[in-house]
Structure formats: C-alpha cells, structure tokens
Amino acid sequence: MIRDITLGQYYSSDSIIHRLDARLKIVASVLFIVELFVVNNFWGFCLCALALAVVVKVSKVPFKFIMRGMKPILMILLFTFCLNMFMVPGHVIFHIGFLKLTSEGLYTAVFMAIRLILLIIGTSLLTFTTKPINLTDGIENLLTPLCKIGVPTHELAMMMSIALRFIPTLLEETDKIMKAQQARGADFETGNLIARAKALIPILVPLFVSAFRIAQELAMAMEARCYKGGKGRTRMHQLKLGKADYVSAVLMTAFFAVIICMRIFM
C-alpha cells in the first residue's frame, strides 16, 4: 500500500513535457489551478480534462501510474462527495432518515469531485515530469523578485526540494518499520479507532528518530561540500527558455483566454 503513494515522485521518461523549462511548468500548473476555479460549468471541465489528457499523453507518463497515485486520495474524495451531496440545501430528491439528498447537492458533489480529480492529476503531473532539482531552480528563479523585500527565497526553495526528495525515502522507511513491527506481532489492521491510533506509536517513534538522523546526516554531507546558503552561489545549469517553451507558453495563454471567455460569455 505504501508503494502506491506516488505523490511528489518523479517519473523518468524522455518527453517534450519533461524537457520543458521548470519555470514554465510551474506557471502552467498555477494557471491550471486558476482555470479549474474559474470554470463554472461542465463544458469547461470537459475542455480542461481534454487539455490535461493531451498533456498526459505527450508526457508519456502511463495513465495507470497516475491512477495509482489517486488511490490514497480516494477516501478524501469520497468524504467530500458525501458531505456535499447531503449538506447542500435545495430541492429535495429523497430522504434517508435525517439525510436529505438534494439535486443542488448532487450537482455540487459531482462538480467538486471532478474539480478535485483534475486538480490532483494536473498538479501531480508537475512533479512527475520535473526533477526535484529543476523544480527547486524554477521556484527559486520565480521567487527572485521577493528576495528584494527580504524573503529567503533560496532557503525556501532548498527546503521544498529536500522535502520532495525525502518523500520516497521516508515512505520506504515507514514501510520498513511497519514490516519490522509486524514481524514482532504488531497489528495495524484490526481493533477500534483508539486501538489503531495506539498501534501507530511503534511506527511513529522510530520514524521520527529516523527522520532526525537522516536530516542530520544530510546537513553534515551538505556542509562537508561547503554549502552555505544562497548568497554568491552559481549554477551549473542556467535556466534558458527554448523554442518548445515559447510555443507552449503561447498555447497556455491561448487556453487560459478561452477559459476566461467561456466564463464571461457562456
């Protein structure tokens, strides 16, 4: 089950999307999120889904791989779906006890579910197709203007990239510790809520100890290589926009314009 969590992972492949400038992909993701919230009817979602499908196809990230990442989020999806379905007031279709299913509720529930699914797929595509190191460079570069008002942009970007880099490591660590405790007869699957919460202690304590150990080792390794923060740091790979970047920037803007127009005129 732990292996199913693909959040923040990089999927190695050689595609146009993979080769695009990280800054562009970050802006595209932000735009996509904005678009999803601008859209107010199902036609808009169809268009967004279609665009997303094209990008996924071009990125060569297998659909199955993306769907596997959705599995752990299913619970949250289901929860919001049910909440929306029964909590939105409006025209009642039928009762189950005190629960009232309204047509407005059903509409909102489906609407929100589609929005969430597209949101998750769209944003996870960013990390699937961008190496953490490029992502950091991109974020840092985009945040440079904030540097002038004293925001530690380099440090922020470094923290983010380290966090991303260690998601798979910590998942692996969790998997290992879970197995080790299971081998000692620990049971995580049965019992009531309190028993299950208690059963987490044998995982959480070693996990925290491990996380601190890993952090300390990383800090030492970085210092051993003379890392001292952002000031005066030069880069081996300069970010440069290429032809494909300009083309996709134009496509992106055009798509954004279409969505805005749809909102205004439909």
Place this chain on the structure above:
Amino acid sequence: MSIQVKNLTHIYSPGMPDEQVALEDVSFSVADGEVVGVIGHTGSGKSTMLQHLNGLLKPSSGTIVVGDVDITEKGVAMREIRKRVGLVFQYPEYQLFEETVALDVAFGPKNLGLDEDEIEKRVRAAIKEVGLDYEKIKDRSPFELSGGQKRRVAIAGVIAMMPEVLILDEPTAGLDPGAHEEILKMIERIHENSGNIIIFVSHNMGDVARLSDKVLVMDDGHLVLSGTPTEVFSKKDELKAIGLSVPPVTNLMQQLHDRGLDIDPDKLNLDEAEEELVRYLQRTKIND
C-alpha cells in the same frame, strides 16, 4: 520443524511500468535445526525471500510450507506464523521505540497475548541470551545504548517471542569488529540453547563458512547455488562471476593449490587449513 519452499516467485507492482521480478522460481528446503547462510550481492532478492518466510510478503506464485502449515494459503492466521518464524530486519535498532529496554523487548510477547509473568520471564531470558545484563539494562532507554547493544536489544525483542525459526537479515552490518564477533557468538549460543532453525544473510564469507550447515546463493532473483559450505565455496569461479567471493582462508588455500602445492584447497577455517598445511609439510619432509 522444517521449511519447504517451492517455485517461489515474487513480482513487485505487476502490470505497472516499474514492474520488477524480485524472485523467480526459488525452491529449497531447510531441515530441523539447520543453520542456513544466505549470500548474494545487494538487490539479489535475499531480503524479499526472507520476508516471504514469515508472511510479510505474499508470493505471486509458489508455496511455502513451515512445519505442517502452508503459509501461502488464504486464511492462515498471521499471528501463528509470526510466533513460529521470527524475523530480525537489517539495522533492527531503528525499530526500537519504547521508553525502556525491558518494555521494548516485551512488545513482541505482549502482541502474542501472553500473561504478565510469562512476558517478564521471557524478557529476562531473551536479554540474557543476547549477552546483556538484565538488571543493569532493563530500565535504561534503548536510545542511549551503544550501537552493538541496541542491535542486541532489538534481536532480543524477536527472541523473546521464542520462534522456532529465527531469521536474521545481515545481523552484523555496520558493527565494529568487537560487536561483530559478539553477534556471531550470540547466534551460536542461541542455536546451541534452542536448537531452532536459523537463517541469516551475510556478506562476510568467513562468517557464513563458520556458522552455516547449508549455504544458499542468490543472484538476480534466482537461487543459483546451494549446498554445504564446502560444496559452495569450492565453486570459486561461479561465485566470482556473480560478484561474490570465498572465505579468506579458502582463498589462500586455493591460491596455494593453484601454484602447485599438493593440498586439498576446500578448507573453510583456520584450524582446518592449518591441519592440512601441517600434513602437507610433514609429507614433503618425509619425501626429502
């Protein structure tokens, strides 16, 4: 108690782009009271195989019979299997979590549902068995112990469950020579006292030759060689081809043999080698 593994195959993420065949058609058996050494370089499937033996991983195909139970069958109580087969992971000290050593060692027995007296008795025995002083160490925090002590406390946590099969995945990894030797002695002592099956992974060929009755050689998810240490370590070239070696003493004897000394090169420890060399020297003296 014996173990029969038949045609064990395990595939990670089947049908996914990152699909990986970790084990393919592995078959072997372990008789009661045997000590088995497993060798193979990193990523050869050793750990995956061991995790099958106590039901942590389910095989894609194949059967594993421990004692008289096929643990791959559906509906087998996992608790029963884990009671019989104890697994000590690599760097087991990273699984310690309790406030005191005694509490941590008691975690396993407690999960087995034993009563207080029995737990206390087992904890005491297990800590003694791994060569630590129960009275001195029981109330200390496991996090303030030395590396070797932590490792032994973690192993005690599994021994306290009194498994009939004890599996250790690289029990000596990352320890200094002193602690290394103590772990080996501890394994010998445990085996002597309980006569259970012990399966261990090691990259130290000397340790494997010293402890095991039987050696399994893994490479790329396959079981490529198995037999007594003498049989396995006589196949120097085959081992070399998959990035493994023979014990240093065997290596010395084989090199002497290759240089034309009329000796039996398949000696696994210093004593045997010394005997053989003395015999050789006496023979040549008589001929002179």
